Amino acid sequence: MEERVERQFVPARVIFTNEALAYPLGKKLWETFSGLGIPVIRTARQDVASLIPGATAREIYQEAKRTLAVGVRRGTRFETCRPSADYQLPLVASCPGSCQYCYLHTRFGRHPYLRAYVNIEEILARADRYIAERHPAITSFEAAASGDPLPLEPYTGALKTAIEHFASQDKSRLRFVTKYVNVGSLLAARHAGRTRTRLSVNLPGVIRKWEGGAPRLEERLEAVHALAKAGYPVGFLIAPVFLFADWQKAYGELLDRLAGEWRSWELPEETTVGEAGEKEPSLTLEIVSHRFTARAREAIREIFPQTSVPFEQECRSFRYGQFGYGKYVYNRELLNEMKAFFSEQIARKLPRARLEYIV
Ligand code: SF4
DSSP states (O other), rough: OOOOOOOOOOOOOOEEEEEGSSSHHHHHHHHHHTTOOOOOOEESSSSSGGSSOSSSHHHHHHHTEEEEEEEEEEOOOOOOEEETEEEEESEEOSSEEEEOOOOHHHHHHTTOEEEESSHHHHHHHHHHHHHHHHHTTTTEETTTTSSSSSTTTHHHHHOOOHHHHHHHHEEEEEEEEESSSOGGGGGSSOOOTEEEEEEEEEEEHHHHHHETSSSHOOOOHHHHHHHTTTOOOEEEEEEEOOOOOOOHHHHHHHHHHHHHHHHHHHHHEEETTTTEEEEEEEEEEEEEEEBBBBHHHHHHHHHHHHHHOOOOOOEEEHHHEETTOOOEEHHHHHHHHHHHHHHHHHHHHHHEEEEEOOO
C-alpha cells in the first residue's frame, strides 16, 4: 500500500510575546524555528499585526497566512460553541489555508495570522473546571472553533496533549474538525473514544475553486479513514453548502461517495467511549449552509477581487448570530428544502450514522 505523505506548514516568520517565552513550549518553539532558519521575532507588544509586511490588503493577507504568533491565552472564560459543542477549546487560531468563503474573515478581518497558545496546561485546567461545574452532565469542547488545529500540530503537539488529557476525563468529550491531513501524530494517541475527529468536505468543484491551499477530497478521505482505523469516532462536516442550480444532484453524489467510502472501510458502526463502555455511533454528519457577514464580504472582495463566491442577497435572510453581528443566511424556504434533502439522503445512504445538525 502506498504510504501517505504528510506536507508540513512552514511559516515565513514567527513572532513571540515575551510572556510566551516564559513557558517550556514557548522556549521549545523558539529553538525549533530558530534551528530551521526561520526568522524569529521577540516582542513586548501584543500588536502582532504591525509586524507583518505587505502594502495592499491582498499582500497583508498573504503574509499574515505565513506568520505565526506564539502567545499566552489569557482570560478565564471560554466562548460557547453551539451547535458543535458546549465550549470552544482555544489552542490555536486561524490557519494557513486561503478558503475564500472562510468564516474567519469576520473575526480576523485583514489580519488572519496564525496563533499558537503555549499555556496548554492552564487551558486544560480551565476546561476541567467547566467539566466539574457541569458534572454529571457531559461537557464537550470544540478545538477548531477559531481555526484549523492540524497545520501547527507538528510543532506544538497541542491537539495530541488535549486528546490524551480528555481521554482520562470522565464526562468530557473533545471534538475538532479539519481540512488538513497530517494526522499521523494523532494515530497512536490514547483517546479512549472521547475525541471525535471530523473532516470538513465539500464538492470537488468547491474545493478546487474556493479552498486554496487545502488538501484534495481524496487526501481528506484517506486521513479520516486512518483516524477511524485508529479507533476514533469520526465525522464528515459538509460545509459550507452552496445552493446553486442543481445542488441536490451535486451534494447527492457527494453523499454517495462518502457512503461508499464508509462502507468499503468495513469498520464497526459503534465506538466504545471510556472505561464504562458507553457506545456512540462511529460516524456523524454535520451540515452547514453558506452564510456571510457584510464585514466578511467586504474583506473577501478586497483580498480576492475576482472571487465567484456567491453573495446574492435575493435568496437570503438577515439574522443576528451568537456574537451579536448580523449575517446573511439562505431564506427559510431554501433552508427547509436543504434540511429535508440532507435528512432524507443521510437516513437512506448512511442509516447508522448520527446526523448532528443541519443549519
Ligand atoms: S481551512 Fe478552515 S480555517 Fe482555514 S481558511 Fe479554510 S475555512 Fe478558514
